[in-house]
Amino acid sequence: MSVSTPTDDQLHITIIPWRPWLAALSMMVFCLGATIRWSTSTRFQCNRYAIGITNGSELTDRCRLSRINLLTLLRGGDFQTFPLDNLQRARVASQRRRYSSRGGSHTEYQVMLDVDAQEIPLTPNWQRSRRAQEQLASQVNSFVNQPTRSELIVDTGSSSFSSGFFLLGFLGAVSSLVFLERAVHCEFDKRKKIFIIQRQGLLYQSVERYHLLSVDRTFVEEKVRLKDRNSYRLVLRLKNGKTVNITQYHQMRAERDELAIADEIEDFLR
Incomplete structure (x- = not known):
C-alpha cells in the first residue's frame, strides 16, 4: 500500500508492505501452532x-x-x-x-x-x-x-522432525518480518533539489540522499519467474547510469501498484 502527499514543490510517498507483513504474521501464527502441536x-x-x-x-x-x-x-x-x-x-x-x-x-x-x-x-x-x-x-x-x-x-x-520443520518456518517468518520487509518513505523536494529514500524496519533504518537533478527516469522492472508468477520492483535511473531500487522484488505486490507510483513520480518531476 502507498500513501502520497503531493504539493507543487514536494512529493512524499510512503510504501507500506501490509500484505507481506500480514503474510509473515500469518505464517508465524500457523507455524507456532503447528510447532506446539507436533511437540506435544x-x-x-x-x-x-x-x-x-x-x-x-x-x-x-x-x-x-x-x-x-x-x-x-x-x-x-x-x-x-x-x-x-x-x-x-x-x-x-x-x-x-x-x-x-x-x-x-x-x-x-x-x-x-x-x-x-x-x-x-x-x-x-x-x-x-x-x-x-x-x-x-x-x-x-x-x-x-x-x-x-x-x-x-x-x-x-x-515428532521432532515435524516440530523442527515448523519451528524453522516460524523463525523464517520472524526473520522476514524483522529484517526483510521494510516500509519505504520517499521525499522529493524541488526547492532543495534533493530526494531522500528512508527505509524503516523493526530493527533496521537506512537513509539515502540524491540530487534531484540527477534523476533520469522512473520505471518498473520485472523479474520473470516460473508459473507466470512474475515479481516487480520500482527503480529510479540516474543520469550517470546508476539505478536506485525504491522497492524490492516481491510477488505479493502487483505490477499496477508499482506503475501507479512510477507515474506519480514522473508527473512530479516534469
Whole structure:
C-alpha cells in the first residue's frame, strides 16, 4: 500500500508492505501452532491398588492421561483422570488424508481409548505408522486384561522432525518480518533539489540522499519467474547510469501498484 502527499514543490510517498507483513504474521501464527502441536508428548498412567485403604484414605484404581507441551506447562498442566474400571479397551483408528488436488491420499492412524461412551485420543497426532500405534494399543489392552498387574505407564514422544520443520518456518517468518520487509518513505523536494529514500524496519533504518537533478527516469522492472508468477520492483535511473531500487522484488505486490507510483513520480518531476 502507498500513501502520497503531493504539493507543487514536494512529493512524499510512503510504501507500506501490509500484505507481506500480514503474510509473515500469518505464517508465524500457523507455524507456532503447528510447532506446539507436533511437540506435544503424552503420558498415560494407570494404577491398581491391592489394598483399597491406606493411611485412612480410600484408594481407587485410576488412570491419568497427561499432555505436555509449551502451553500446558504455562497453564500448569493438561490432564484427564478417570476410574480404571471405565477403561474398556484401546484401539487403532484410521482416516484417509488427501495431500494433493489430484486425488493423492494416504492413511493415518491414532490410538483411541474407549472410556465409557467417550473416545479419548491416546496419541496427540495422527501418524502414518500403523505398527507403532498397534504396539501402543497392545500395551494398554494387555494391562486391562491382566488384573494382576499393578501399574501401566505409556509414554508417547513428540515428532521432532515435524516440530523442527515448523519451528524453522516460524523463525523464517520472524526473520522476514524483522529484517526483510521494510516500509519505504520517499521525499522529493524541488526547492532543495534533493530526494531522500528512508527505509524503516523493526530493527533496521537506512537513509539515502540524491540530487534531484540527477534523476533520469522512473520505471518498473520485472523479474520473470516460473508459473507466470512474475515479481516487480520500482527503480529510479540516474543520469550517470546508476539505478536506485525504491522497492524490492516481491510477488505479493502487483505490477499496477508499482506503475501507479512510477507515474506519480514522473508527473512530479516534469
